[in-house]
Structure formats: structure tokens, C-alpha cells
Amino acid sequence: MKRILWFRRDLRIEDNPLLSLEGEVLPIFIFDPNILSSLQNDDRRVSIIYNALLNLKSSLQMRGLDLALFYGKPVDVFKWLLSRHHFDEVCASGDYDHYALERDREISHLLPFNSLDDTYIFRPDEIVKNDGTPYLVFTPFYNRAKSLFSPEHMREFIPVEQSLTDFEYDSLHTIRQSDHTSKPMQLESIGFISQKLSSRQQSSPAIQLDQFASKIAHYSQDRDYMALNGTSGLSTQLRFGTLSVRAVLRWMLIQKKRGSDTEPFFRQLIFREFYAMLLYHFPHLSEQNFRYPFRGIANxxxxxxxxxxxxxxxxxxxxxxxxxxxxxxxxxxxxxxxxxxxxxxxxxxxxxxxxxxxxxxxxxxxxxxxxxxxxxxxxxxxxxxxxxxxxxxxxxxxxxxxxxxxxxxxxxxxxxxxxxxxxxxxxxxxxxxxxxxxxxxxxxxxxxxxxxxxx
CATH class of the missing domain: 1.10.579.10 (DNA Cyclobutane Dipyrimidine Photolyase, subunit A, domain 3)
Known part of the structure; x- marks a missing residue:
């Protein structure tokens, strides 16, 4: 089977379900102007993503693979690719906000779309009350999540042998409708200015976990004190998927066996799941109150x-x-x-x-x-x-x-x-x-x- 592997919020090779699929593959990442157009040209996050992409590209090359970079609306990119190559399906980690769901639905009309569970511990539609409706209070949601949690939620995806589609991997491909332009592989090619990143922003997930290991025993006591470095420091890694949430869970299991109380941090991970579930079921919450009509005073x-x-x-x-x-x-x-x-x-x-x-x-x-x-x-x-x-x-x-x-x-x-x-x-x-x-x-x-x- 010939697949497009669409990297999005999973910018890593470790524990990545995309790399557990056998066959011929074209790994890609798309800089989406629908998202980027609202950002300043010196937005630090674009540099963080680009740095992660360079690391991902290098890691893939060490496995005999590579990463093709695109700039353009995803539907235009896929139409352009399909006009030049045959693919059986596109595979990508699930993304669940309103724009992402609409985008993926549009792509699924072009070729079969295989959405893989990776971003969260549970799918946003997985934990519901007995009557099938979503939870509206965190504590019952948390208790339900704990009861459903199993070793399967911590499974590690092992890379398999994959062959690489013949493609031009050394350029940044700009697609505007059906027009294609090859540009140098640099942020300036898409209108952004590369920003200097701190050592922490460039450090590997393994280093971040090692640093958290020395803090997790006192996490519940220290996390609120702002002068202390008592938080996990993993939020950006989880946001861009340079670290999988499953890897964090497996790491927590090791820390628990060593005597650390991991429950407070697990609770924070489930808050992340709770909020993802709520926005999935109630997308209007991105702009509208759930309760009380008061909208504040414009001062x-x-x-x-x-x-x-x-x-x-x-x-x-x-x-x-x-x-x-x-x-x-x-x-x-x-x-x-x-x-x-x-x-x-x-x-x-x-x-x-x-x-x-x-x-x-x-x-x-x-x-x-x-x-x-x-x-x-x-x-x-x-x-x-x-x-x-x-x-x-x-x-x-x-x-x-x-x-x-x-x-x-x-x-x-x-x-x-x-x-x-x-x-x-x-x-x-x-x-x-x-x-x-x-x-x-x-x-x-x-x-x-x-x-x-x-x-």
C-alpha cells in the first residue's frame, strides 16, 4: 500500500503510529496559511516548529526516509500531489478542533483518510456518561477516565521497514491552487523570520523528562510556587508532539515504581483530555459562554x-x-x-x-x-x-x-x-x-x- 504520512501534532519518530505502517510512504508536513496568516512574521512558535521539523527530517533520513515540506492550503497540496502520484490513503494523527475536523473532512473527499489515535490518551468522543452525553463536571470525568485506563493506552508504537516515495525532498514546495514553486528550505521562504530559541526550547524530550524526574516527587507541593521550577515543562513538547503522551505515561509508571506520587500530574493530563472533549462536543465554546450571557466590558x-x-x-x-x-x-x-x-x-x-x-x-x-x-x-x-x-x-x-x-x-x-x-x-x-x-x-x-x- 502506498501512503502519505501527514505529520502534524506528532513531530517525532519515537512512538509514532505513522511509522508503524508498512509499505511505500511519502512523509509530509504542510505549513498551512489558514493558520499562519494570523501570526506575526517573528512568531517564536513557527521557529520552534521549524526546528522540530529539521530534527524530524534528520531522524527520518537516518531510517532511510525523509520529509517533504509544503506551504499551501492542505486541500491544494493534496490535489497537486494526487495529480502527479497515486496514493491509496493518507494517514495522520487525529486533530479535533473545529477547523481541523473540517479540513480533514475535505481531504477525505480526495482519498481515504486514516485518522490515528496519538494526540491524547483518549479520543475526545471516548469518555461519555452512561446515557451517551458528555461529562460537564471534571471529577466524574476523571474517575471515569481512571476506570477506563488500561495498558493499551501506554502501548509503544515500534517503527517498521518502510520504503520511500521518489520525490524532491530538498526544497520547500509552495502550492497556490494548482501552481507549484520550489523555494529554498528556510522560514523566509514562507514569510517568517527565524527566531533565536532558548536552550530549553531546543532541548530534547528525553532531557525534559530527566529534568522532571528530579521534581515529580514534590510536584503537588511545588507546582504553584512561581519562583520555583516545579512544573513539568512538558506542555510545549506535548503540544507539538515532539513527545508522545504515551511516553509520558510509561515514564510516570517508572517513577511510580520508584516511589513517586504521580497522581497529581496524571490529574493534570486528564484535565487536558477533559478540555479537548468539551471543545469537541461544544465547538461554540471557542467564542460563546457556556453559562451567563455577560460578555465583559470593552475597555x-x-x-x-x-x-x-x-x-x-x-x-x-x-x-x-x-x-x-x-x-x-x-x-x-x-x-x-x-x-x-x-x-x-x-x-x-x-x-x-x-x-x-x-x-x-x-x-x-x-x-x-x-x-x-x-x-x-x-x-x-x-x-x-x-x-x-x-x-x-x-x-x-x-x-x-x-x-x-x-x-x-x-x-x-x-x-x-x-x-x-x-x-x-x-x-x-x-x-x-x-x-x-x-x-x-x-x-x-x-x-x-x-x-x-x-x-
């Missing part, structure tokens, strides 16, 4: 202050500076920033979600959208609307010495930790390059409560 001044790390609330601004400078943001900072954005500033969660989508290296539509709806109190199984984080109390609890704040806000280096976590002191502070808080915590929290109560 451009507040929004610009938030996006430029000038809210005057140190812990919030530190989180935004980390995001803007690295494309990463500590999970606790994400929660604090989203709560401040939707509750204290009463801005539309859709604005905040879009801002995060523009900058997060690990951006995953389902996780980001549903997390923002959770913070706003409008989603499925959300944080109650009356629960409003106090950023000063949160900063004092999870960054008591101000290490995280000063790391990302050097203009606050000389400000005492007591002042950093005290609203009254911050209003009394005068700095030439840092503003006073743009809202009062107590007043803005009451305003949010009043709005929700009036709905």
Missing part, C-alpha cells in the same frame, strides 16, 4: 495596560512580562492573570484568550479557551463567579520573597517584598517607570460580583 485602556504589563499589580505584570519575553507563563500566573482580567478589569475573556493565543508557545485551543472560561466563571464546571483571586494575597502566598516578580520586573528590584504584596503601599509608591495599580482590589471585586448577581 481598551485596561486591555492595553494588561497587555503591556502596566497594570500596577506586580504579580500580574510579572506574568505578562514572562509571556512576552519567553512565550511561557507559569500556570499559577496564568490563573491569576486570567482572574484579574475577567473579574477585576471585567474585560471579555475572549480578548484575554486571543492575547494568550498570540504569545503562548504551548498554545492549545481547547486548554486555553476552557481555562479562560473557567476563570471568567462562564464555562463548563467553572470557578464560581463569586470566587475572585486577590492578586496581592496570591503573590504573598506563592511568591512571598518577590523572586518571580523581580525576575521579570527589574524596575521593582529595589522595592521590598512587603510593598510588592501590599496594595496600599503600592499606591503610595512613586516610581518613574512603573504605574500605580489601575484598579482597587476591593472595589473592582465588588463591581464584578454586582455584575454577575444582576444577570
Amino acid at each position: 481598551e485602556e485596561y486591555f492595553n495596560a494588561f497587555c503591556t504589563a502596566k497594570t500596577g499589580v506586580p504579580i500580574v505584570d510579572a506574568g505578562i512580562r514572562e509571556l512576552l519575553e519567553t512565550g511561557e507563563m507559569h500556570n499559577r500566573a496564568r490563573m491569576l492573570c486570567a482572574s484579574f482580567f475577567t473579574k477585576n478589569l471585567l474585560l471579555p475573556w475572549q480578548w484575554g484568550e486571543a492575547f494568550f493565543a498570540q504569545h503562548l508557545n504551548d498554545y492549545d485551543a481547547a486548554s486555553n479557551i476552557l481555562s479562560w472560561q473557567w476563570s471568567a466563571g462562564t464555562g463548563v464546571d467553572p470557578q464560581p463567579y463569586f470566587r475572585i483571586f486577590n492578586p496581592y494575597a496570591q503573590g504573598k502566598k506563592f511568591d512571598s520573597d518577590g523572586v518571580y516578580i523581580r525576575r521579570w520586573m527589574p524596575q521593582l528590584a529595589s522595592v521590598s517584598s512587603t510593598t510588592l504584596h501590599n496594595e496600599t503601599a503600592l499606591f503610595s509608591l512613586t516610581l518613574c517607570d512603573y504605574p500605580h495599580p489601575i484598579v482597587y482590589q476591593k472595589t473592582s471585586a465588588k463591581r464584578a460580583l454586582d455584575h454577575f448577581k444582576s444577570i
